[in-house]
Amino acid sequence: MIRARPAPTFLAATLACIAPARAGDAFEGMAGPYGERLRYDEKGLSLTFPEPDVSLQIGGRLHIDAGGALFSRPGLPEAFPDHVAVRRSWIEPTLTIGRDWLIAFQYDFSDPVLPINDAFVAWKGLPDTIVTLGNMKVPLSLEWLQSNNDTLFVERSGANALVPERRFGVAVGRNGQAWTAVAGVFANAASNGIAGDGVAVGGRATVAPILEERETLHLGLAVIDRRRSRSDGAFSFSAPAGSALFERQLVDTGDLPDAARVTRLGAEFAYRRGPFLLQAEYIRAALQPFAGPGMATSVLGFQGGYVEAAWVLNGEGRGYTRAPQGGTTYATFKGVAVAEGQRVSRGGTGVFELAARYSAIDLDTRGFRGGLEQDVTLGLSWYPEPNLRLIANYVHGRVRPGDAQSETYGTAPFSVDTIIGRLQIYW
Template identity: 80%
Template sequence: MIGSRPAQAFLAASLACATPACAGDDAFEGMAGPYGERLRYDEKGLTLTFPDPEVTLNIGGRLHLDAGTAGFSRPGLPEAFPDKVAVRRAWIEPTLTIGKDWVIAFQYDFSDPQLPINDAFVAWKGLPDTILTLGNMKVPFSLEWLQSNNDTLFTERSLANAFVPDRRFGFAVGHHGQAWTAVAGVFGNAASNGIGGDGVAAAGRATVAPILTDDETLHFGLAGIYRRRSRSDDDFSFSTQAEASLFARPFADTGDLPDVARVSRLGAEFAYRNGPFLVQAEYIRAEIERFAGPGGSPPARAFQGGYIEAALVLNGEGRRYALTPNGGTTYATFKGVAVPEGQRVSRGGIGVFEVAARFSAIDLDDRGLRGGLERDVTLGLSWYPEPNLRLIANYIHGRVRPGAAQSDTLGTAPFSVDTVIGRLQIYW
């Protein structure tokens, strides 16, 4: 189902941006205005620039439209996808840059009534090699999460992303050297949830790239989050939707966990890129401690997950490694696939193709809690016909032992699930 009326309007505007004009075939730049301002319209969206003082307003956006089907190995299970087609994301993204030091970013998702606000922050870059950010942003944890969802290898991030919190409101400071980065911050809840209700977290991430050239990158990273919660905070849970957003319910799910006092997460990252080839892996461990009762403190529960993935750009350059962001916490990530001018379909080319494969796993069972186990193997093909257009096809084979929280609908016996999902992705 393709969403609400605002999402439908955004869909129409986004499809219009898939035309050659928005893709840069006929980029438009207006004459200078009375104050020297210029308006430009190209693959980066609508950009208004004032020369003195130097101010730039860019209005970008993204549309991710998914369609797919799935089947279970065990009969009697409910329908996998309630809707075969859905708007995954419909974002409007204005960014205001003032001089060289100030960035104000905002992202709003018309397709998500629960968490519509994504980035909503102010960043200051007045100190050397340092960015200070206040607002709603990504918590600095997990290479895969910090990569833009425009640039991930597959339609969805891995099963291990269940351990990564959504964007949260807080304050962060990031610093970098020639081949290393360090980010730390303090965070509450998401801005869409009113900031409170989930305690206070301290988070940090450090990365180093011992090899860092235009053609080759070796990346290591370590990150952690420690969150303290009060008894009045909302219940806590971990769950994952099997690497396809169209599923009606998660397969591995701890269910609501009451009286969670502390949640800690530790993640390790590895990536290596050589030309068009990229391999990337992460391992994440999460631990939950509950408040002490009359009999003392209950034992902590620990969960774990990870993935390894690889990609090869068949007829183009590899993914660029970006050490620093424009603002926020997204340091040391890999960007998307570039489409050279001569390979664009609108210029008579065939576009750029990328193949990818991934194995991911999650374990939500511990100390009498049966949250479930899942192992997924994913194969993917992406086609980039234009710089702001991408088509993705993924096949996912999963092996699941469902959690107790889903036993009423999925039962308790293991089963396998095969999924085919495609995405039309427009971004500007």
């Protein structure tokens, strides 16, 4: 049974956009009365006007997950309420006006809680500078800033639980030959009405001491500091073990209504040489409660990190991009490219990628028990076409549940083995 179903119009658009990739042909219409042209290919549908210089690109993505999980301890509840679910069903129109303006919007039909993803206006009127206003990713974590189309595994690491979701704000980014810097001010998510989670200030800086066509060394630092009032909603951290199909989070702090200030620090490392990629991050979050009259506050510290590696078996390695079209996603690694002769529709075998990861998140601190989780993930991805990917992951997780999960999972440690697959279509 599928938990969430995309709208029929979205499915129709999905099937329409993958058809050219399978048929291997693109279509470009004749110029209209104003010089406009309609193009239809594996990247989706685009409409361009030469005067004025305007183009509309309609993209999207559809991620469908299927899998199962087995707990080591008997008596625990069923892991997955549904073994097949739509993870994402996005429609993504992007309007480009001349060289200086870009308007981007992403809507997820499968997410009733936070359906709005990117929704911003970007201005690029200054050299190597982007000013963005709207809903966007907060600039923290290389893994988070990378597109979910291009991450090495079905899900990001457990450490990603310490990274905030997209927020509404304003950000300014710049990039040089081998460096990037972006900073901004952020409120709550657009889907939540912007207000209700305080105000955050933060930024991220990266440098690439080695930046060549087949070799890249990436280093990055980021900090996000959020101040909250007593009227803001409850705060929490939680993480599943490698799959969004889990009905309940495996480690969870529960609601932390007394969070006055949350400061996150992140350190990044990545090295790419040809088809090989090594990537690692460490993230720490410090939560400071509100101080009562004459009372000292005790800061709660949570931490997480991962180390992962990938090897493209029969293709080029992942490219490195310094600047986005808009938003805060500077200095990230792109997805795997499929050469024309490697496409299954051209008689090829596609491109294969192997990956492995160790990740950990620790939500225990100063007598507070939110839980500890450590995961080892093995992954295989197959790219038969440029806009089609099939992923298979095996995740072995070791969990020590916290107090908020004790009624569900008890207090004794246990392990969980998960097999998860994904059909991923994107254009």
